[in-house]
Amino acid sequence: MTTSTLTPPVTERKSAGQTLAKLLWGTPLRAKLFAGVLILLVWQVGVGLFAANFVAKPIGVIMAFPSVITNPLFLQASSSTLLAVLQGLAIALVAGTVVGVAMGRMKVFDRALNFYVSGLYTMPMIALLPLITIWFGYSSDARMATIIFAAFFSIVINARDGARAVPPEFLEVCKAYRAPARYVWFDITVFSSLPYLIAGVRLAAGRALVGAVIAEFFVSLNGVGMFVLSNARSFKHNEAVVGVFALVAFGLMFELIINWVMKRYFPWYRRETHSD
Amino acid sequence: MNSFLEYVNSDRRAVRYGTVILSLLAGAVIWELVGLSFNQAIMAPLIGNEDHPGTLPRLYRYLFDDEEYILSLIQSIQLFTTGFVLALVVAIPSGIILARMITLRIALETYILALYVTPMIALIPFILSILGFDFWPKVLVVYLFAFFPILYNTLEGARSVKPELLEVAKSFRSSEFAIWRDILVPYTLPYALTGIRQAAGRALVGMVAAEFFLSTSGLGEELITASRNFDMAGVLATILVITCLGVSFMRIAQAFEQKYAGWRGLDR
Numbered sequence: 001m002t003t004s005t006l007t008p009p010v011t012e013r014k015s016a017g018q019t020l021a022k023l024l025w026g027t028p029l030r031a032k033l034f035a036g037v038l039i040l041l042v043w044q045v046g047v048g049l050f051a052a053n054f055v056a057k058p059i060g061v062i063m064a065f066p067s068v069i070t071n072p073l074f075l076q077a078s079s080s081t082l083l084a085v086l087q088g089l090a091i092a093l094v095a096g097t098v099v100g101v102a103m104g105r106m107k108v109f110d111r112a113l114n115f116y117v118s119g120l121y122t123m124p125m126i127a128l129l130p131l132i133t134i135w136f137g138y139s140s141d142a143r144m145a146t147i148i149f150a151a152f153f154s155i156v157i158n159a160r161d162g163a164r165a166v167p168p169e170f171l172e173v174c175k176a177y178r179a180p181a182r183y184v185w186f187d188i189t190v191f192s193s194l195p196y197l198i199a200g201v202r203l204a205a206g207r208a209l210v211g212a213v214i215a216e217f218f219v220s221l222n223g224v225g226m227f228v229l230s231n232a233r234s235f236k237h238n239e240a241v242v243g244v245f246a247l248v249a250f251g252l253m254f255e256l257i258i259n260w261v262m263k264r265y266f267p268w269y270r271r272e273t274h275s276d
Numbered sequence: 277m278n279s280f281l282e283y284v285n286s287d288r289r290a291v292r293y294g295t296v297i298l299s300l301l302a303g304a305v306i307w308e309l310v311g312l313s314f315n316q317a318i319m320a321p322l323i324g325n326e327d328h329p330g331t332l333p334r335l336y337r338y339l340f341d342d343e344e345y346i347l348s349l350i351q352s353i354q355l356f357t358t359g360f361v362l363a364l365v366v367a368i369p370s371g372i373i374l375a376r377m378i379t380l381r382i383a384l385e386t387y388i389l390a391l392y393v394t395p396m397i398a399l400i401p402f403i404l405s406i407l408g409f410d411f412w413p414k415v416l417v418v419y420l421f422a423f424f425p426i427l428y429n430t431l432e433g434a435r436s437v438k439p440e441l442l443e444v445a446k447s448f449r450s451s452e453f454a455i456w457r458d459i460l461v462p463y464t465l466p467y468a469l470t471g472i473r474q475a476a477g478r479a480l481v482g483m484v485a486a487e488f489f490l491s492t493s494g495l496g497e498e499l500i501t502a503s504r505n506f507d508m509a510g511v512l513a514t515i516l517v518i519t520c521l522g523v524s525f526m527r528i529a530q531a532f533e534q535k536y537a538g539w540r541g542l543d544r
Binding site: 025028031032034035036039051052054055056106107108111112113114115116119122123124125126127128129130131133134135206209210213214217218225228229232233235237240241243244247248251252 | 281284285286287292295296298299300303317318379382383384385386387390393394395397398399400401402404405406477480481484485488489499500502503506508511512514515518519522523526
């Protein structure tokens with residue numbers, strides 16, 4: 001008797017809580033949105049209560065967003081950074097693939113260059129900046145050199161791993177049909193190491209972007225990094241945060257472009273887990 | 277021609293070591309010649325003479341005959357380890373907690389990925405103007421560089437814990453502690469170690485960046501001072517020291533990875 005009278009209200013209360021919970025984080029999308037709103041709220045309130053007035057708050061960032069996006073200075077800065085990164089990546093991709101494939105296919109190159117490649121790959125590019133500024137001056141050449149240096153070695157290492165992982169059957173068929181060397185290199189090795197190359201380009205894109213920003217900080221060169229730095233220095237943090245978001249957007253854009261190119265032109269490409 | 281190619285690509289011991297030694301020698305000779313033929317404000321040779329101070333003598337003097345430099349080195353290592361250990365201590369438990377609380381994981385995953393791809397270097401101006409020139413803002417920079425690779429990879433590992441393992445544990449009424457000890461930690465550790473290796477490289481960049489752009493100190497300061505004085509031997513010697521530091525951090529992380537993640541095989 002007591003149980004029968006007690007149970008209905010209990011389940012009802014439980015279900016009210018459950019519906020609320022379901023409404024807020026019932027599906028993945030809702031959970032993500034809820035968490036996002038919560039993070040923004042904590043940011044807004046926390047900064048409002050504990051930090052100085054100039055520190056960026058979400059509402060301020062949203063208010064600053066349209067004026068920054070339409071600011072010709074910002075557009076010029078971002079196109080300058082983006083163009084430099086794309087150019088540097090293209091140069092690093094071509095040169096890195098050639099060196100990497102040579103290292104993967106010819107043991108003599110691998111033995112001769114492995115020390116230099118892995119040493120320079122682990123060398124933090126930021127430590128080279130003083131050297132680069134002395135060699136290339138305080139100019140956009142210094143930024144380009146930093147980008148290429150940042151991107152080159154991760155592409156070489158991935159291209160080498162890819163060239164080593166060419167299925168031996170392909171090479172045997174080539175040998176059996178007496179295929180000339182250029183077929184073996186450009187039609188078999190490069191294409192079959194494509195997944196590794198893509199992983200290398202992904203890694204290189206991130207490193208190149210970081211390299212560009214560091215170089216802009218160090219050389220005081222017009223670009224997104226400098227935009228962030230100068231706005232943060234003049235205590236316009238809201239505008240500067242928009243610049244940071246632009247950098248994140250560039251990173252994601254590279255990823256999307258790579259995915260689109262792969263889907264469009266290399267549908268046979270199997271997805272590899274990323275490597276470092 | 278072909279037989280020559282075959283010979284240099286063969287696996288004979290003499291060829292293997294010969295190539296490496298020849299290439300190192302060639303590199304050293306080229307470095308020396310370039311250094312001697314350029315102005316000493318542009319490039320320093322490896323060994324050098326009176327007019328062109330060499331990199332190796334400078335390195336020797338720095339390491340064995342220069343207390344200030346050793347202090348800088350210790351300062352840098354201190355900065356690195358403080359930030360890195362803090363990142364480690366926070367990131368790994370958070371990653372595993374996220375593995376246990378699936379709703380929380382799904383909710384936060386996207387944001388963690390977004391922060392993982394954010395170039396942390398862009399946050400340095402904010403840290404500078406909010407927190408100033410102390411030691412701890414620099415630690416925060418190293419921490420930020422190291423934290424997200426570790427968290428992201430730990431999370432990735434936690435996601436791949438086989439649900440059957442957890443189900444079996446649950447049906448045998450295993451305690452939460454036993455689940456952590458026997459399933460979650462051993463399973464996520466290899467992934468976490470991959471993250472730690474990645475983070476070691478990034479944190480080194482963070483360390484130098486913090487020493488450049490926040491209050492200059494440590495090896496970053498040595499580097500900047502040397503380059504302002506056009507003391508190329510000093511610049512190159514410091515770059516060598518930083519690289520050796522990076523390589524040894526990586527090696528330590530790799531040794532741990534091999535020890536605790538060997539069973540995972542070569543799939544990643």
